[in-house]
Amino acid sequence: xxxxARRPVRxxxxxxxxxxxDSDCYHVAANVLGEKGEYVWHGRTDLxxxxxxxxxxxxxxxxxxxxxxxxxxxxxxxxVARFAGAGGLVIGICNGFQILLEAGLLPGAMLxxxxxxxxxxxxxxxxxxxxxxxxRQCRPGQVLRLPIAHAEGNYTAPPQTLxxxxxxxxxxxxxxxxxxxxxxxxxxxxxxxxxAGIVNRGGNVFGxxxxxxxxAEEVLGSTDGRLIFDSIVxxxx
Amino acid sequence: MTLPAWAxxxxxxxxLFEAGGGRVEARRTRLHEGKAKIVWDxxxxxxxxMEYKDDATAFDGAKRGRIGGKGNCNNLISAVLFxxxxxxxxxxxxxxxxxxxxxxxxxxxxxxxxxxxRNVAAGSLAKRLGLAEGTPLTRPVLELxxxxxxxxxxxxxxxxxxxxGWASEAEMDRIESLALRVNGxxxxxxxxxxxxxxxxxxxxxxxxxxxxxxxxxxSPDTCRLWDTTTSEKxxxxxxxxxxxxxxxxxxxxxxxxxxxxxxxRGEGQGAAASAAAVPAIAHVHVYVTPKRTVLDPQGVAVxxxxxxxxxxxxxxxxxxxxxxxxxxxxxxxxxxGPQAGPTAAERLRRRVDDMCRKLLSNPVxxxxxxxxxxxxxxx
Numbered sequence: 001x002x003x004x005a006r007r008p009v010r011x012x013x014x015x016x017x018x019x020x021x022d023s024d025c026y027h028v029a030a031n032v033l034g035e036k037g038e039y040v041w042h043g044r045t046d047l048x049x050x051x052x053x054x055x056x057x058x059x060x061x062x063x064x065x066x067x068x069x070x071x072x073x074x075x076x077x078x079x080v081a082r083f084a085g086a087g088g089l090v091i092g093i094c095n096g097f098q099i100l101l102e103a104g105l106l107p108g109a110m111l112x113x114x115x116x117x118x119x120x121x122x123x124x125x126x127x128x129x130x131x132x133x134x135x136r137q138c139r140p141g142q143v144l145r146l147p148i149a150h151a152e153g154n155y156t157a158p159p160q161t162l163x164x165x166x167x168x169x170x171x172x173x174x175x176x177x178x179x180x181x182x183x184x185x186x187x188x189x190x191x192x193x194x195x196a197g198i199v200n201r202g203g204n205v206f207g208x209x210x211x212x213x214x215x216a217e218e219v220l221g222s223t224d225g226r227l228i229f230d231s232i233v234x235x236x237x
Numbered sequence: 238m239t240l241p242a243w244a245x246x247x248x249x250x251x252x253l254f255e256a257g258g259g260r261v262e263a264r265r266t267r268l269h270e271g272k273a274k275i276v277w278d279x280x281x282x283x284x285x286x287m288e289y290k291d292d293a294t295a296f297d298g299a300k301r302g303r304i305g306g307k308g309n310c311n312n313l314i315s316a317v318l319f320x321x322x323x324x325x326x327x328x329x330x331x332x333x334x335x336x337x338x339x340x341x342x343x344x345x346x347x348x349x350x351x352x353x354x355r356n357v358a359a360g361s362l363a364k365r366l367g368l369a370e371g372t373p374l375t376r377p378v379l380e381l382x383x384x385x386x387x388x389x390x391x392x393x394x395x396x397x398x399x400x401x402g403w404a405s406e407a408e409m410d411r412i413e414s415l416a417l418r419v420n421g422x423x424x425x426x427x428x429x430x431x432x433x434x435x436x437x438x439x440x441x442x443x444x445x446x447x448x449x450x451x452x453x454x455x456s457p458d459t460c461r462l463w464d465t466t467t468s469e470k471x472x473x474x475x476x477x478x479x480x481x482x483x484x485x486x487x488x489x490x491x492x493x494x495x496x497x498x499x500x501x502r503g504e505g506q507g508a509a510a511s512a513a514a515v516p517a518i519a520h521v522h523v524y525v526t527p528k529r530t531v532l533d534p535q536g537v538a539v540x541x542x543x544x545x546x547x548x549x550x551x552x553x554x555x556x557x558x559x560x561x562x563x564x565x566x567x568x569x570x571x572x573x574g575p576q577a578g579p580t581a582a583e584r585l586r587r588r589v590d591d592m593c594r595k596l597l598s599n600p601v602x603x604x605x606x607x608x609x610x611x612x613x614x615x616x
Contacts, residue, residue, distance in 0.1 A: 065558075066599055073596070102599065109601035111527075112534045156531055156602060190534070
């Protein structure tokens, strides 16, 4: 591959007031992967030329009312919906996942963690679907080690929706123990069916609570997160 | 595990659709046709069109006929009375008339329990208890009937309602308190028209957000109305008992109700009549609570704390949000239509309802309720 001039994959990192993982995402895209990163302010309404949008973690609009509830009405979100509708790749991490739920780009909603505690820890996650643009570099059933940091990750949805997600292979990541079993103890927030990440029906919108951008380099203790970004790059190429 | 309300609503919508055969006429679908009304789906996600027919039936369909002009009368009488109840703070499904025979109504999941309120012994009560028709009751009597044509709408009580899962205890409390409030409001208002409210039937339904709202109709088909001075019957008993003058009775009730309507709207007591319902700055309280079908971790934690403190009687705690809104009446978008559109109070309620659905609550996990404070109760 070396020596072949390629167009870099262009990641757009959306910045809401209160986002705080935007720099980490940009850093992985531009410095770790060597692709192109670009900050996209929440007031922007032109997303031309981008290959993948990242809705980063943080506390957009102070998490007021409900996590993600106000961010979804930012001007940029109508464009994100259009971008996703046209098949563009969108990944929402943590608060980004919450925003995608509020915006209706993914089904379901977040409740407060069952423990009522803010959980900041490493978790084990089983790749339930290695066929998505976000997991194609993973092995089916591979157990990843990724950190979480949230108070509202207790995913819930009506029973029909949960059944549909399972049936259509749209549960992408599930909290498991080290052995790969989805036990109650391995579930850090009480989410339905240990769900940690789901995709939309088109497979091009991905929401997950763990932070792959926080573990994409050796120096940070794990490189499992890089598999998610490498998958996106491989898919775009 | 009980079926969540939203799931029941989806199921019922489908059931109605199939029962009506899903016939599409003039780009709208006949969802349901009953003995006296047809419910149409014209594609609006929030409302249906309800058409009043001239067909008349009595004794659970055993007697059939036609009353000329009845559909028109019942539509317009119901419209005036629903608007009156809305102004008095009773939530109804009424959203406005659509011509002479139809009204636009909110989409509801109807609770299959008919509520009858009686002030004076008549009809089946007189027969059952051996009372002379016209005997005043010392307090209003509330009866429940299971809505079922094949079974002939059998009388039931709250134990049946709970056991069959037709409505929750809390919902029945709400239904009964609304029914008695409706009795008070209608009884007073109709006496202005020289009409005695002998008894009447109500139906209730749930909105998609789970609020209990008055549905169906309020007309001489569903109320016994006697002239205050002559005790002449001005309702469907004229048809049931072949008393003659059926059409005239319906027309007479419409005439009287229409004549009193401006007074009920507060007109004639000053120019700022209907604006009086909404002050310049309206105060609205919005309550958002976690749905009963989802776990509320905060509520559970608070419940456990209360029990630890010795409050062993606590059975359930749900923690929600209380939002206070102030809205400028002058800035409400106008209804647009040239003729009698929704009142300012109705437009205000719909605006806030919209806010609740779009932002203030998340319908996947939360219910909401809103209170528009009467003028002077702002603080």
